[in-house]
Amino acid sequence: MLQRVVRSTVIDAPIERVWAVLRDFNSHAEWHDAVEASRIEGDERGDQVGCVRSFTLKDGNRIREQLLTLSDTDHRSTYCIVEATLPLQRYVATLTLKPVTDGNRTFWHWESTFATPPGRERELRDVVAQGVYEAGFANLRRHLLGGGDLRAPGSPRGSAPMPTALPLPTRRVGLTHYGGPEELRAHEAEAPAPRAGEVRIAQRAVGVNYLDIYLRRGWLPAMLPASDAAPGIPGMEAAGSVLDIGAQVSGLLPGDRVAYLGPVPGAYCTARTVPAEWVVRLPAAVEDEVAAALLLKGVTADYLLHDLGRVQRGSRVLVHAAAGGVGLLACAWARSLGAVVVGTVSDEAKARVARAHGCEHVIVTRDYRFADAVQRACGGVDLLIDGLGEAAREENLAALARRGHWVSLGHATGALRLAPEALGAKSLTFSQPVLFDYVTGPGQLAMRAERVWQALAEGAIQLPPIERFALDAAAAAHARLESRGSTGALVLLP
Ligand SMILES: NC(=O)c1ccc[n+]([C@@H]2O[C@H](COP(=O)([O-])OP(=O)(O)OC[C@H]3O[C@@H](n4cnc5c(N)ncnc54)[C@H](OP(=O)(O)O)[C@@H]3O)[C@@H](O)[C@H]2O)c1
Structure with missing residues (x-):
């Protein structure tokens, strides 16, 4: 299956200035941090359709790419990989600039399709999305700032805009x-x-x-x-x-x-x-x-299912408040990973929404009685996502399968009191994570946020209903x- 990566941004510089850099197929060595050295093969110019740029990356990889189209009218170029030490197969990319109407700024859209060896799809999508495109956006901004081109006309060149000192x-x-x-x-x-x-x-x-x-x-x-x-x-x-x-x-x-x-x-x-x-x-x-x-709810679903729960095809997962903010995302994402998803909700209307978001077995209960229904649906769960806390404690213990893992995420019904001995009877494990510990370190939050947007774009999660209120309300x-x-x-x- 072809992979698709799409990224866009707004650059605080006029389109002519941004295009002057990007239309030169060999300019990336000057502004993209990932590129070590680049040259155009033969005697051709860097804006000659058909020219081939041969470059090395700082990580040692080597790539040859050919310029397929270049339009100064549309501010668009297309290129493909001819040969590479990275396994990006049939890679074709398009880069398009558009003027932003509410200022002297430029909308930059960059997208590509490619194939990868089986099992390396996500890794290589991340390389292209973050290592090439997002890093490229940041690097070009810095490059233009260094040239002083982002300042208002007539202002001195060579320094970045300073923040106003005023509250x-x-x-x-x-x-x-x-x-x-x-x-x-x-x-x-x-x-x-x-x-x-x-x-x-x-x-x-x-x-x-x-x-x-x-x-x-x-x-x-x-x-x-x-x-x-x-x-x-x-x-x-x-x-x-x-x-x-x-x-x-x-x-x-x-x-x-x-x-x-x-x-x-x-x-x-x-x-x-x-x-x-x-x-x-x-x-x-x-x-x-x-x-x-x-953002917060999607990143939570991401770390719960991928890092803590290691959910895979056939995993049995119980999600409480399955029609809630975290609940709907966790249900849909777990289902798309191939899990058997069981959820609790408090009324029929919520049950319909939870079902539409991938919750296969919905249990309607207002008083936290669900263990028998869970056992009937799937014989106990391997992963419990519990934001309820104290009122659901005993039913949770009964709903878990042997060696199941209980993630105590929150306590909407009151603080959970759980003696460690209660876990021993079924060799259960227990964790009490907080999402902020899963987004520390450079790039962690961006990486997880990107997974959420990608999951939404690919349909692994669907947009939940959004209830809107004025700030004052x-x-x-x-x-x-x-x-x-x-x-x-x-x-x-x-
Ligand atoms: N640790 C973390 O990293 C982390 C991150 C995000 C969220 N959380 C936790 O995850 C849970 C869900 O968060 P959310 O923001 O997405 O909220 P939510 O699920 O949209 O709202 C809470 C839901 O809990 C259910 N609930 C059951 N008993 C309740 C009670 N006595 N009072 C209030 N609600 C009750 C309700 O669903 P039903 O009526 O259908 O039962 C309610 O809609 C919370 O416990 C939150 O603290 C933890």
Whole structure:
């Protein structure tokens, strides 16, 4: 099967400037960090259709590529691999530039199709997507900045735009006392100018997660302190555009469409300054609301199924709150990996949505009685994804198969109390992971986010229903989530 990789970005430079670099088939050695050295074979020019560039990568691989088409009118070129030490077979790529209508900027679209040896599809897709295209976007931005071409006409050349030192007004929703949704109130504040390693973001969609409710209730006071002097602002993720960047930030520029997630709450606001390492650029196909609905929950489903659960064909998986934000994604992704998926939901309407997202055996229960039905459906589960906690403890023990693994993800019904001896009877294993530990390290978040967007594009997960609330109505969003009334994801719109 042919693999397809598609990436696009916006470059903060006029189209003529970007095209002047990219139309030269041999220019990549000057701007792409992965390229060690490159030359055009024979006596041909770097913009001659049919010319072949022969280059070595810094990792030692060698590639020969031929320019197939070049259009100065459409700002488009096509090329293919003729010969390579990397097993990218029948690789054909197209690169297209378009002017961005709301400014002197350039939309750059890069896509390719290729075949790979069996079993290496994902690895080689990642090489092309991240190692070649995404790195190329960042490298070309830096190259152009170095030439001073990104500054306004008439301004001095040779230096990057500096962030403004001024704080910006931001509207936030937070609490001075822990308690119910009514504690959430809007107020005006300031988003500080980004310092070194930081990015200031104009937010357009904020993801709501069950964790925000634990924070509001005061279950994790170290994570969200709240006082009259300093209100606690919940929210772990959002999507929007980069306003400005601090020193030592690479790969991001003002105007980039981005999403972020991070371990320090504070996302319920219109503008926020966050560490650049929390931030990922968004592909054009992923809208702001979709990013806010999917980033944290999709990355969670990814690490649960791939890293912790090692789900494969025939794995039996039980997902609680199967029609919830994490639940729908976990069901669909597990099913696409070939698992037998069992889920619990509290009503028939949710059952229909869960079924449509790949949950094969849906158990409708409001009072956490499901173990017998699980045993009847599949003889016990190998992986339990449990965001319920205490109220479901005994049924969970009964629903697990021998050597099953219980992932205690959250505790919507109250903190789980589990004696280790309870696991021994069936040689069960138990873990209590937190997603922030699965996105540490350079590139980890970008890699996982990319898997989520890819899974969505390929249909391994489907877009869940999204319930939208104004930022100021965060209290209503919380009330809805904890009432068990919501299906899919909730987002706030600043
Ligand atoms: N550790 C991590 O890395 C991590 C990351 C993300 C999320 N989580 C956890 O995963 C779980 C799901 O998170 P989410 O944001 O996607 O929320 P969600 O599943 O959309 O919403 C919670 C769902 O839990 C079910 N529920 C059962 N009993 C409940 C009760 N007494 N009160 C409230 N809800 C109850 C409800 O579904 P039914 O009515 O259908 O039962 C409800 O819709 C949460 O426990 C969250 O803390 C953990």
